[in-house]
Amino acid sequence: MALIPPAKKIILPEEAVTDPKIPLAQLPLPDGVNLNIKRLVQWGRKSSIWYLSFGIACCAIEGLMSAGGPRFDLDRLGMFFRATPRQADLMIVAGNVNLKMADVVRTLYDQMPEPKYVLAMGSCACSGGPFRGSYNMIDGVDQVIPVDVYVPGCPPRPEAVIDGILRLQEKIMAQAEQED
Amino acid sequence: MLAEIPGIKHEPLEDGRLLINIGPQHPSTHGVLQVLVELEGEVILSAQPELGYLHRCFEKIAEKWTYPQIVPLTDRLDYISAIFNEWAYCRAVESLLEIEVPERAEYLRVIMAELNRITSHLIGVGTFGLDLGATTPFTWALRVREEFLNLFELVTGARQMNHYLRIGGVKQDLPEEFPALVEKVFVLLDEFLEDYQTLLLDNPIFLVRTKSIGVLDPQVALAYGATGPFLRASGVPLDLRVSEPYSVYDRFSFQVPTASNGDCYDRTKVRLEEMRESASIVRQALKQLPDGEIRAKTPKVLKVPAGEVYTAVESARGEMGVYLVSDGGTSPYRLKWRSPSFVNLSTLPVLVKGAKLADFIAILGSIDIILGEVDR
Numbered sequence: 001m002a003l004i005p006p007a008k009k010i011i012l013p014e015e016a017v018t019d020p021k022i023p024l025a026q027l028p029l030p031d032g033v034n035l036n037i038k039r040l041v042q043w044g045r046k047s048s049i050w051y052l053s054f055g056i057a058c059c060a061i062e063g064l065m066s067a068g069g070p071r072f073d074l075d076r077l078g079m080f081f082r083a084t085p086r087q088a089d090l091m092i093v094a095g096n097v098n099l100k101m102a103d104v105v106r107t108l109y110d111q112m113p114e115p116k117y118v119l120a121m122g123s124c125a126c127s128g129g130p131f132r133g134s135y136n137m138i139d140g141v142d143q144v145i146p147v148d149v150y151v152p153g154c155p156p157r158p159e160a161v162i163d164g165i166l167r168l169q170e171k172i173m174a175q176a177e178q179e180d
Numbered sequence: 181m182l183a184e185i186p187g188i189k190h191e192p193l194e195d196g197r198l199l200i201n202i203g204p205q206h207p208s209t210h211g212v213l214q215v216l217v218e219l220e221g222e223v224i225l226s227a228q229p230e231l232g233y234l235h236r237c238f239e240k241i242a243e244k245w246t247y248p249q250i251v252p253l254t255d256r257l258d259y260i261s262a263i264f265n266e267w268a269y270c271r272a273v274e275s276l277l278e279i280e281v282p283e284r285a286e287y288l289r290v291i292m293a294e295l296n297r298i299t300s301h302l303i304g305v306g307t308f309g310l311d312l313g314a315t316t317p318f319t320w321a322l323r324v325r326e327e328f329l330n331l332f333e334l335v336t337g338a339r340q341m342n343h344y345l346r347i348g349g350v351k352q353d354l355p356e357e358f359p360a361l362v363e364k365v366f367v368l369l370d371e372f373l374e375d376y377q378t379l380l381l382d383n384p385i386f387l388v389r390t391k392s393i394g395v396l397d398p399q400v401a402l403a404y405g406a407t408g409p410f411l412r413a414s415g416v417p418l419d420l421r422v423s424e425p426y427s428v429y430d431r432f433s434f435q436v437p438t439a440s441n442g443d444c445y446d447r448t449k450v451r452l453e454e455m456r457e458s459a460s461i462v463r464q465a466l467k468q469l470p471d472g473e474i475r476a477k478t479p480k481v482l483k484v485p486a487g488e489v490y491t492a493v494e495s496a497r498g499e500m501g502v503y504l505v506s507d508g509g510t511s512p513y514r515l516k517w518r519s520p521s522f523v524n525l526s527t528l529p530v531l532v533k534g535a536k537l538a539d540f541i542a543i544l545g546s547i548d549i550i551l552g553e554v555d556r
Contacts, residue, residue: 053207057234057552058259060211061303062340066329069322083207101212101233104204130253134237155340 042176045089045115046169052088053081054108057095059122059155064094067158077165085111090168092161093141096124096131102144109145117172119164120147123154130154197225202540204233210307210544211551215528219537227532227540229525234555242515247273247482248347250515255341257517258553261300263293264495266345269515271426271491272504273347276484282473285349286428291465292335292344293493294458295362298369299328300496301409301451304548308448309380311545312389317380324372327365334358347482349475359466366459373452381449390444394531394543398442404530405523408498409450410547414442420494432464444546451548483510490518497521497548519553 051074055064068074068081082088085108097105109116120141123129128139138144148171151164203214212233218225238257242250254269255262267289274281281289306321329339335354336344344351380386396406398414411418419436421429437453439446486508492501498520505514524547531543 052205054205056212057236058256058341061259065303065322066326066339069326070319071323071326081207085205095234096236098233098235100235101204104212104233108205130256131236131238131241134241136235136237157339 039176042172046172048078049090050080050082050088051090051092052085053083055094059094062155062158063092063121063161067161072158088112090117092119092121093125094121097138097141098136102138106144117148117168118145119149121151122156123152126150126152210549213551222536224532224535224537227529229528231555234551238556239515242512244511246510252343255343258550260303260550261296261496262342263296264493264500267293268491268493268500268502270345270347272489272502275489275491276487276506279348279476281349281476283470284472285474287465287469288350290427291462294461295328297458297496298455299325301455305448305451308545311541317376320372324368327368346475348478353474389542393444393539396442396531400530404527406527407520409454410524413439413446413450415440420492420499432461434461444542447546517556521549522554525549525554
């Protein structure tokens with residue numbers, strides 16, 4: 001008699017199984033399991049943030065190269081760089097944006113598909129940094145595009161960038177609880 | 181984007197020619213360089229670099245900051261090899277002030293600068309592999325670079341923007357365990373250089389993509405004012421450390437690596453050789469390191485006597501020069517940078533003319549530009 005393997009248990013992410021008191025969407029699932037589909041989607045989003053490889057200045061070496069490199073390894077957060085904005089979820093603005101660059105940053109942001117997130121890395125992208133007030137500078141990239149997370153520093157360490165990304169993940173998960 | 185640039189016609193070109201736009205967001209432009217390339221089929225007819233996407237008003241800001249304040253600002257020029265910028269600037273101020281830098285400080289400057297040259301070339305050869313589609317050498321290079329950055333953190337307190345040099349000396353002395361740590365890291369560097377040799381330099385695909393690609397004639401290179409490994413790969417053994425020895429470079433014995441063909445392959449090879457030579461200089465400097473002060477006495481409010489001076493150091497990319505004009509005040513009247521990346525980049529239209537579009541990225545990557553220094 002051939003052994004029948006036991007039915008595979010559906011393993012759901014911890015966050016996706018919610019309190020049955022607030023069922024936002026019901027799926028035909030086994031009894032006793034309520035799935036918050038909104039949370040599941042957001043959990044998928046936060047676990048595979050693909051970022052645009054768009055290094056503007058000094059911060060790109062720390063935030064994109066070193067952080068994506070072997071020691072800090074953004075891959076373990078499900079993050080991978082994409083060369084085109086059409087495939088990217090996150091734009092890490094690593095550097096200062098001047099008047100000539102502002103149009104480009106805006107165009108790239110508009111080309112990214114929804115939902116999209118922006119991480120302003122470094123003092124220049126946050127507020128202008130040492131170049132604040134110069135004739136050619138935009139004091140903070142939030143004057144051009146909306147920013148989700150600010151990571152100050154000149155340049156911030158890769159650990160600081162990873163911390164900023166973890167905070168972005170919290171923000172993405174928090175969006176699941178928002179009312180439509 | 182194309183329509184917004186003044187002077188560029190946004191119309192179909194005649195004779196089936198094609199105008200394409202590389203950058204400013206492009207994974208292989210090493211920053212925010214835009215190049216307008218005119219193609220006929222696959223062959224490049226002309227290329228025009230478009231600069232200014234990273235212009236940060238550096239020279240204007242320097243005119244209102246005080247002399248010691250400008251030192252950390254110089255780090256942001258060539259952000260991969262920050263020590264050289266500080267050194268070029270500090271030398272200019274010191275020569276106007278007529279300060280004698282203590283001997284030990286000069287040695288410390290040499291040690292940190294040569295370590296910085298290694299980290300810079302690691303990025304240079306690593307990203308060159310990435311440009312050609314090889315990811316492994318890039319990650320291997322970064323792995324070794326992180327070990328070097330640990331040393332920088334230990335001595336200067338920062339990984340990348342070091343701010344180690346001060347006007348008249350350096351910030352602090354080496355820790356006691358530093359020589360032993362350096363030797364450990366150099367073992368890793370030697371391993372990396374051997375691995376890189378087998379992984380890329382002996383790789384048939386790499387050879388096809390770099391040999392005889394982007395050949396730079398030495399006469400053309402000199403006419404354009406190219407310097408650094410970029411020039412030395414064309415067979416011109418010009419190195420400021422040897423031709424005009426500054427600091428204590430005349431006390432070390434080292435080779436100036438050159439090559440003869442001046443193609444992308446030779447440029448990579450020269451950079452690899454330079455890393456070995458830099459390691460040798462660091463070893464010699466640590467052996468000869470004299471005791472003494474690490475910083476000359478400078479007045480608290482630094483007023484530089486009126487005058488003008490040009491000083492240069494051999495950075496990882498070539499001759500990093502500073503032209504400083506002082507009117508006797510506390511901040512410079514004019515601070516002009518002669519940045520090697522900018523001058524080397526100006527040869528790009530010559531290099532890529534007649535090349536295939538696929539080779540464009542290889543040629544651009546082999547110049548090893550840093551846009552922060554090009555646009556300033």
